[in-house]
Amino acid sequence: MQQVIHVSHLGKMYGKTIAVDDLSFEVNEGEIFGMVGPNGAGKTTTIECLQGLRRPDQGEVRVLELDPVRQEHSLRLEIGTQLQKALLPDRLKVDEALDLFASFYPDPTPWPILLERLGLVEKKGAYISELSGGQQQRLFIALALINHPRLVFLDELTTGLDPQARHTIWDLVREIRAEGRTVFLTTHLMEEAEKLCDRVMIVDHGRVVALDTPSALVRSLGAESRVLFICEGAFDPQVLKAISAVSRVEQDGQRVIVYGRAPQPGQPPLIADVANALSAQRIAFTDIRMEQASLEDVFLQLTGRAIRD
Amino acid sequence: MQSFWKLAVVECKLYFRFPIMALFTLALPLMILILLGSIFGNEPSPLYGGYGSVDVSVPAYAAMIIAISAFISLPITLANYRERGILRRFRATPVSPAAVLGAQLVMQFLMTLLGMALLIVAGKLVYGLRFEGNALSVLAAFSLSCLSFFAFGMILAGLIPSVRLASIVGNVLLQPMIYLSGATIPLEVMSPRMREFIRFIPLTHVVTLLRGLWVGDVWSEHQTELIVLSAILVVCSIVAVKVFRWE
Numbered sequence: 001m002q003q004v005i006h007v008s009h010l011g012k013m014y015g016k017t018i019a020v021d022d023l024s025f026e027v028n029e030g031e032i033f034g035m036v037g038p039n040g041a042g043k044t045t046t047i048e049c050l051q052g053l054r055r056p057d058q059g060e061v062r063v064l065e066l067d068p069v070r071q072e073h074s075l076r077l078e079i080g081t082q083l084q085k086a087l088l089p090d091r092l093k094v095d096e097a098l099d100l101f102a103s104f105y106p107d108p109t110p111w112p113i114l115l116e117r118l119g120l121v122e123k124k125g126a127y128i129s130e131l132s133g134g135q136q137q138r139l140f141i142a143l144a145l146i147n148h149p150r151l152v153f154l155d156e157l158t159t160g161l162d163p164q165a166r167h168t169i170w171d172l173v174r175e176i177r178a179e180g181r182t183v184f185l186t187t188h189l190m191e192e193a194e195k196l197c198d199r200v201m202i203v204d205h206g207r208v209v210a211l212d213t214p215s216a217l218v219r220s221l222g223a224e225s226r227v228l229f230i231c232e233g234a235f236d237p238q239v240l241k242a243i244s245a246v247s248r249v250e251q252d253g254q255r256v257i258v259y260g261r262a263p264q265p266g267q268p269p270l271i272a273d274v275a276n277a278l279s280a281q282r283i284a285f286t287d288i289r290m291e292q293a294s295l296e297d298v299f300l301q302l303t304g305r306a307i308r309d
Numbered sequence: 310m311q312s313f314w315k316l317a318v319v320e321c322k323l324y325f326r327f328p329i330m331a332l333f334t335l336a337l338p339l340m341i342l343i344l345l346g347s348i349f350g351n352e353p354s355p356l357y358g359g360y361g362s363v364d365v366s367v368p369a370y371a372a373m374i375i376a377i378s379a380f381i382s383l384p385i386t387l388a389n390y391r392e393r394g395i396l397r398r399f400r401a402t403p404v405s406p407a408a409v410l411g412a413q414l415v416m417q418f419l420m421t422l423l424g425m426a427l428l429i430v431a432g433k434l435v436y437g438l439r440f441e442g443n444a445l446s447v448l449a450a451f452s453l454s455c456l457s458f459f460a461f462g463m464i465l466a467g468l469i470p471s472v473r474l475a476s477i478v479g480n481v482l483l484q485p486m487i488y489l490s491g492a493t494i495p496l497e498v499m500s501p502r503m504r505e506f507i508r509f510i511p512l513t514h515v516v517t518l519l520r521g522l523w524v525g526d527v528w529s530e531h532q533t534e535l536i537v538l539s540a541i542l543v544v545c546s547i548v549a550v551k552v553f554r555w556e
Contacts (some may be wrong), residue, residue, distance in 0.1 A: 053401065083401060089390075096319055100316065103311045103312045104312050105403065127326075
């Protein structure tokens with residue numbers, strides 16, 4: 001498989017602050033690659049080094065076989081970019097923005113096609129400031145696609161969007177992959193990384209702490225499953241603790257949470273054991289459901305819960 | 310080149326869509342001219358060497374517009390672009406930085422020129438403005454003045470991180486300068502000592518040069534102004550290139 005990004009031992013400091021410490025990874029052609037990490041983990045700096053917007057202090061970076069610093073012009077012709085906190089003038093119109101960006105590239109996609117594809121035809125003559133958050137991000141994606149890029153960078157694409165808008169954007173990102181382009185994205189939302197990315201890299205303190213497919217990351221944690229239910233009558237937790245897979249039981253008023261090992265292949269899931277045990281004791285319960293360990297659990301376990309800003 | 314002209318056209322459109330800046334640069338000097346003309350008229354007066362107050366005010370107000378563009382409009386626009394990541398967004402494309410900044414300068418120049426044209430039209434139509442110079446000479450002097458002052462404005466744009474600060478610094482520099490350079494209060498009403506002092510204010514040289522050429526002076530009478538403005542242009546351009554920041 002061809003690699004479109006190759007980073008080895010990347011390091012970048014701002015004064016005495018280490019933004020990126022020692023980062024090494026590769027991105028394969030045609031995948032959606034996600035970078036996640038707490039605030040200040042070095043995500044934006046990494047993306048800026050990949051795009052040639054910053055010069056690394058150490059290490060090697062190759063993007064599309066180019067050196068982003070020395071060959072920045074060639075690189076920028078071949079990548080598409082949506083930058084976090086990088087806007088366009090409020091009073092620029094949608095069609096003007098597309099027309100302007102098209103003029104930056106030698107062989108741009110005719111922008112009316114992009115308008116159509118991103119559902120912005122009706123907003124053609126609207127000011128950028130008049131667009132909703134989701135429409136603005138769709139415009140920024142259109143701008144990122146205008147030069148038929150082989151590699152698209154999407155930095156915190158869905159931050160602040162409502163669920164509908166987010167799902168529309170996810171579909172668009174999958175379409176970009178279906179066209180054979182590689183997507184490099186960063187996100188704060190673990191759900192997004194889990195659902196959208198082929199591989200996820202978790203970074204913290206400027207280093208890679210984990211890199212794999214979302215499901216492999218979740219499995220590697222051996223995280224617990226949780227069964228939640230409402231019990232209206234009296235109930236003795238001992239009944240559930242007797243189940244071998246259960247590790248502990250928490251009770252909060254009528255709400256009960258049972259923690260247990262994730263099921264091994266071939267064994268019944270925890271929820272079946274819990275439901276059977278409750279039924280056998282004739283304990284009435286409602287709203288029973290199971291929560292699998294998610295990427296979010298993996299993320300919190302690897303990066304800690306302390307708030308950093 | 311195509312990008313450059315598209316950028317310049319977009320910049321001009323954006324200028325008119327954000328009317329506060331246009332009001333300040335284009336309408337305000339025009340209003341002052343009309344107000345002044347309606348009070349003093351444009352009768353020839355010995356105070357102004359046989360010209361009327363509108364005749365001497367039009368080139369002086371052109372200097373004021375140059376200063377407004379250079380100290381207010383240019384730094385605020387670029388500070389806004391930097392603050393909102395617009396410059397960063399352009400940098401992530403293959404468009405050359407020179408095209409982005411060049412388009413901004415071209416727009417500011419055209420708007421300044423438009424401001425001066427409005428003054429001339431109003432002066433001519435309402436007060437029978439007199440012009441005895443060479444139009445090309447005046448245009449050349451106007452252009453040189455714009456370049457020098459815009460180069461200074463680019464230093465401000467490079468050093469000042471936010472719109473708020475840009476508007477404070479711009480006004481602190483602009484206000485005394487337009488009153489103490491002959492750009493609003495005519496040089497003729499100032500005392501000789503005052504006129505000695507204000508020679509050290511750069512805008513005074515713009516006022517002197519434009520007013521002189523307006524009434525038919527030749528360039529050789531204005532070597533000082535030419536040297537001062539050229540020196541400002543060269544020095545400020547070098548500094549501006551050194552201090553400019555994209556983010």
